[in-house]
Amino acid sequence: MNEFALIRQFFLRPAKRVLQGGGDDCALISPRAGQVLAISTDMLLEGRHFFADVDPATLGFKALAVNLSDLAATCAEPLAFTLALALPEANEAWLQAFSRGLFECADRFNCELIGGDTTRGPLAISITVFGEVPPELAARRDSAREHDDIWVSGELGGAALALAMEIANRAAEGPRRNGIAALVERLERPLPRLALGLELRGFIHAMIDVSDGLLADLRHIVEASNCGATISEAQLPISEDVRNLPLSQRRRAALAGGDDYELCFTADRSQREAVIAAGAKADVPVTRIGEITPPDGIRVMDIENRPLDGAALAALSGFDHFD
Amino acid sequence: MNEFALIRQFFLRPAKRVLQGGGDDCALISPRAGQVLAISTDMLLEGRHFFADVDPATLGFKALAVNLSDLAATCAEPLAFTLALALPEANEAWLQAFSRGLFECADRFNCELIGGDTTRGPLAISITVFGEVPPELAARRDSAREHDDIWVSGELGGAALALAMEIANRAAEGPRRNGIAALVERLERPLPRLALGLELRGFIHAMIDVSDGLLADLRHIVEASNCGATISEAQLPISEDVRNLPLSQRRRAALAGGDDYELCFTADRSQREAVIAAGAKADVPVTRIGEITPPDGIRVMDIENRPLDGAALAALSGFDHFD
Numbered sequence: 001m002n003e004f005a006l007i008r009q010f011f012l013r014p015a016k017r018v019l020q021g022g023g024d025d026c027a028l029i030s031p032r033a034g035q036v037l038a039i040s041t042d043m044l045l046e047g048r049h050f051f052a053d054v055d056p057a058t059l060g061f062k063a064l065a066v067n068l069s070d071l072a073a074t075c076a077e078p079l080a081f082t083l084a085l086a087l088p089e090a091n092e093a094w095l096q097a098f099s100r101g102l103f104e105c106a107d108r109f110n111c112e113l114i115g116g117d118t119t120r121g122p123l124a125i126s127i128t129v130f131g132e133v134p135p136e137l138a139a140r141r142d143s144a145r146e147h148d149d150i151w152v153s154g155e156l157g158g159a160a161l162a163l164a165m166e167i168a169n170r171a172a173e174g175p176r177r178n179g180i181a182a183l184v185e186r187l188e189r190p191l192p193r194l195a196l197g198l199e200l201r202g203f204i205h206a207m208i209d210v211s212d213g214l215l216a217d218l219r220h221i222v223e224a225s226n227c228g229a230t231i232s233e234a235q236l237p238i239s240e241d242v243r244n245l246p247l248s249q250r251r252r253a254a255l256a257g258g259d260d261y262e263l264c265f266t267a268d269r270s271q272r273e274a275v276i277a278a279g280a281k282a283d284v285p286v287t288r289i290g291e292i293t294p295p296d297g298i299r300v301m302d303i304e305n306r307p308l309d310g311a312a313l314a315a316l317s318g319f320d321h322f323d
Numbered sequence: 324m325n326e327f328a329l330i331r332q333f334f335l336r337p338a339k340r341v342l343q344g345g346g347d348d349c350a351l352i353s354p355r356a357g358q359v360l361a362i363s364t365d366m367l368l369e370g371r372h373f374f375a376d377v378d379p380a381t382l383g384f385k386a387l388a389v390n391l392s393d394l395a396a397t398c399a400e401p402l403a404f405t406l407a408l409a410l411p412e413a414n415e416a417w418l419q420a421f422s423r424g425l426f427e428c429a430d431r432f433n434c435e436l437i438g439g440d441t442t443r444g445p446l447a448i449s450i451t452v453f454g455e456v457p458p459e460l461a462a463r464r465d466s467a468r469e470h471d472d473i474w475v476s477g478e479l480g481g482a483a484l485a486l487a488m489e490i491a492n493r494a495a496e497g498p499r500r501n502g503i504a505a506l507v508e509r510l511e512r513p514l515p516r517l518a519l520g521l522e523l524r525g526f527i528h529a530m531i532d533v534s535d536g537l538l539a540d541l542r543h544i545v546e547a548s549n550c551g552a553t554i555s556e557a558q559l560p561i562s563e564d565v566r567n568l569p570l571s572q573r574r575r576a577a578l579a580g581g582d583d584y585e586l587c588f589t590a591d592r593s594q595r596e597a598v599i600a601a602g603a604k605a606d607v608p609v610t611r612i613g614e615i616t617p618p619d620g621i622r623v624m625d626i627e628n629r630p631l632d633g634a635a636l637a638a639l640s641g642f643d644h645f646d
Contacts, residue, residue, distance in 0.1 A: 019359055023547070024464050025531060026361035026397040026454070030354060036342055037360065038349035039437065041451060043407035045444040074349040084366035084407075084449040114362065117449075121368040126407040126440075126449035128364060131349070141347050208348060224346070 003118050006090050010099040011083065016112050018080050027114035029080055035132040037079070040070035046123040051166075056094045058188045059125070060101030066211065067129040068109055068192035069261040073209040075139045075201045076131030078111035078194065086121035109194055139200070139207035139265065144225035148205050148266035148292040151275055153193050153284050156214055157250070158239035160257025162187035183241055190261040196286070199278035200265060207265035213256040215298060215316055218264055222298060230299040231290030233308075255300065256316040266292055326441055329413050333422040334406065339435050341403050350437035352403055358455040360402070363393035369446040374489075379417045381511045382448070383424030389534065390452040391432055391515035392584040396532040398462045398524045399454030401434035401517065409444035432517055462523070462530035462588065465547035471528055471589035471615040473552060474598055476516050476607050479537055480573070481562035483580025485510035506564055513584040519609070522601035523588060530588035536579040538621060538639055541587055545621060553622040554613030556631075578623065579639040589615055 007022070015021035020028040031037050044063050046052050064081060071078055083102070087095075106113060111129065162183035193209075200207070206221045214236075222229050233251065242253045267275055272288070279286035293299075300308045300316075308316075330345070338344035343351040354360050367386050369375050387404060394401055406425070410418075429436060434452065485506035516532075523530070529544045537559075545552050556574065565576045590598055595611070602609035616622075623631045623639075631639075 019458055020461070020463070024397070025393040026363045026399060026461070028359050028361055028397075028456070028458060028461055030359040030458075036351050036353040038351055039405060039453075040349045041405040041407050041438055041449075042440045043409055043442055043447070043449060045409055045442060045447075048442060048444050070348040074347070074351075076349060082362060082364040082451055084364050084451075086366055086368055086447065115364055117365045119366055119368060119371060121371050121447070122445050124366070124368075124409065124444070124447050124449075126364075126366060126447075128405055128407075128451040130362075133351070135342055135351060135353070138343070138349070138351055140343070 006095065006118060007116070010095045011113060011116060013113060015114070018112060018114050021112065021114045022116065027080070029114065029130060031132045034134055036135045038071055038074045038076035038131040038133050038138060039128065040067055041126065041128040042067050043124060043126040056098040057101030060098040061105040061189050063125045063127055064102055064105040064111070065190050065192050066261060067127045068111065068194060069190065069209040069211065071129055071131035072193045072197035073139060073207050073263055074131065074133060075137055075197045075207070076133035077198060078109045079130045079132050080112050080114045081106070081127055081129040083113060083116035084126040085116065085118045086124040087118065088120065088123060109192065137201040139197070139204060141206055141208050141221050142224035144206035144221050144227050144266040144292045145268070146227060146292055146294060147269065149269055149272065149288050150218070150229060150231060150264065150266050150290040150292060151286050152210070152214065152237060152262055152264045152289050153196055153279065153286050154260070154262040155237045155239045156210070156260055156262065157242035157253030157257050158183050158186040159190065159259035160253040161239065161242050161245070163259065183239070187259060190259065192261060193263045193282070193284060196263060196278065196282035196284045199282045200275070203271050203274055204265045204267040207263055210260050210262045210264050212258045214264060215255050218298060221264070221266065226295055228293040228296040228298065229290060230293050230301065232301045234303045235287065235289045237285060237287040252316060329418065329441060330439070333418045334436060334439060336436060338437070341435060341437050344435065344437045345439065350403070352437065352453060354455045357457055359458045361394055361397045361399035361454040361456050361461060362451065363390055364449065364451040365390050366447060366449040379421040380424030383421040384428040384512050386448045386450055387425055387428040387434070388513050388515050389584060390450045391434065391517060392513065392532040392534065394452055394454035395515045395517045395520035396462060396530050396586055397454065397456060398460055398520045398530070399456035400521060401432045402453045402455050403435050403437045404429070404450055404452045406436060406439035407449040408439065408441045409447040410441065411443065411446060432515065460524040462520070462527060464529055464531050464544050467529035467544050467548035467550050467589040467615045468591070469550060469615055469617060470592065472592055472595065472611050473541070473554060473587065473589050473613040473615060474609050475533070475537065475560060475585055475587045475612050476519055476602065476609050477583070477585040478560045478562045479533070479583055479585065480565035480576030480580045481506050481509040482513065482582035483576040484562065484565050484568070486582065506562070510582060513582065515584060516586045516605070516607055518605035519586060519601065519607045522605045523598070526594050526597055527588045527590040530586055533583050533585045533587050535581045537587060538578050541621060544587070544589065549618055551616040551619040551621065552613055553616050553624060555624045557626045558610065558612045560608060560610040575639060
């Protein structure tokens with residue numbers, strides 16, 4: 001199968017909301033009146049972001065979902081995406097499953113594929129997503145204010161625990177142990193918090209999605225907003241399976257575990273009821289975990305309300321691709 | 324250097340024409356009133372699209388230029404781009420040179436970097452470009468009409484010859500032979516025909532950029548437009564150095580050589596003077612090379628005006644990543 005037949009068979013669909021989809025030199029899209037385009041891009045590599053033998057349908061779903069999470073963090077509504085794909089070979093069964101997972105995510109979140117590129121090489125997936133948002137309602141990282149509450153959606157640590165279990169499974173000789181299904185689902189098929197992002201439009205201050213770990217991502221808000229933060233370990237919403245871990249592992253999963261794709265945001269104290277109502281409408285729990293402070297880094301209070309010391313915090317630094 | 328420091332040092336610049344550039348979850352852009360966004364994406368891989376020891380400044384320039392060529396083929400004007408970059412290591416000298424070449428191209432064609440992603444892995448570059456075009460003036464592949472003239476900009480075959488010379492240089496033992504500077508420039512720093520695309524707005528029919536070879540790319544027009552084409556070998560604008568090659572090599576470079584990034588387009592016969600005037604305004608030669616016919620594939624007439632037979636044509640099929 002050549003490159004163009006491959007694209008036609010697995011990836012080309014008629015344009016729906018966009019003016020012109022794939023199949024030409026360029027796609028054509030336009031935001032609705034009063035809105036602008038929110039754009040984000042990610043690259044996923046085999047061995048770095050996923051295992052070589054990952055289920056391709058799962059990979060297709062996740063590759064788009066993690067990009068949509070950036071739209072959620074901007075309060076944007078999905079519109080379209082492009083896909084650049086490097087493949088070791090044109091394996092039809094693999095492509096069939098990958099495109100099925102990709103379009104499952106695309107259809108679920110109403111986002112259409114409008115163009116792409118395929119080439120032969122080590123498996124790599126680069127997606128760029130486009131969403132719509134009225135510019136005055138787009139959430140940013142640099143808008144946190146002193147005394148803001150800090151909130152997080154859903155639960156933390158599940159994806160990190162699932163990954164740790166998967167790595168342990170792979171390291172163990174003998175028959176493969178089963179993971180915990182809900183946790184694996186969490187790692188492999190994250191659900192971007194798009195509905196929550198839309199419900200939070202207009203009254204929150206700063207927002208980011210938790211992809212590298214809560215502390216690492218909250219640090220982006222704190223640095224961009226020129227402020228500090230104090231969060232309380234006792235208040236963190238932690239996945240049930242993570243709660244049973246020893247303290248050091250639990251702490252690491254909740255504060256430094258990546259891949260949860262929850263939203264972390266700040267809002268004025270007067271908005272507490274509005275935030276909770278937004279969570280209820282979006283059917284996602286929201287939990288108040290701390291407060292924005294004057295610029296002094298991030299303090300984490302342990303369950304006895306004592307600040308974690310520097311060594312404990314350093315052990316919790318988030319994932320960095322070039323560290 | 325960690326991932327975020329790397330992005331700040333080499334890639335983060337303040338937003339100019341866009342609403343919000345890099346450094347947040349999403350960039351925000353909007354086309355001007357009456358225009359829509361033209362979007363294209365490409366992925367370049369080491370060993371597939373460039374040599375591992377390529378000059379990184381050249382690579383940075385070309386990675387953006389080949390994407391801008393898709394905007395040119397749509398008659399769009401560059402606005403912005405995103406960059407996803409996988410790197411084996413955070414080599415500062417390499418990044419310095421790569422970003423210099425990238426921004427040289429970006430500044431020359433007035434296109435700003437608005438976001439991206441960096442990760443560690445085999446060198447891979449994925450760029451998505453955004454241009455502006457009034458939707459009714461966007462050129463497409465499916466709009467060729469019977470009896471249209473077929474035109475091509477600039478000269479063909481130079482990049483293919485430069486690549487062949489480079490491969491021969493690398494295969495040869497002993498000191499490296501010099502290429503022909505202008506040809507190597509052609510291969511390594513293609514100049515997207517953006518000015519010509521703008522001048523052609525509104526009165527041409529179909530257009531594509533020549534990235535995989537004239538025949539392969541003209542075939543996309545012919546198939547999308549449900550027509551045929553006859554082109555004349557004698558009329559092809561061929562790079563001077565290519566003209567001196569033996570017939571089979573000359574033919575292959577001109578008809579099947581990729582990487583020239585010229586524009587191939589069709590227009591009504593009544594527009595000949597307008598096309599030539601557009602070329603003059605954009606300071607790019609334009610050459611009439613044939614005619615759109617009823618649907619019957621592509622015929623190539625040789626210099627004695629006899630059609631090339633099937634075997635000769637088959638030997639000229641364009642580059643395909645999965646053939």
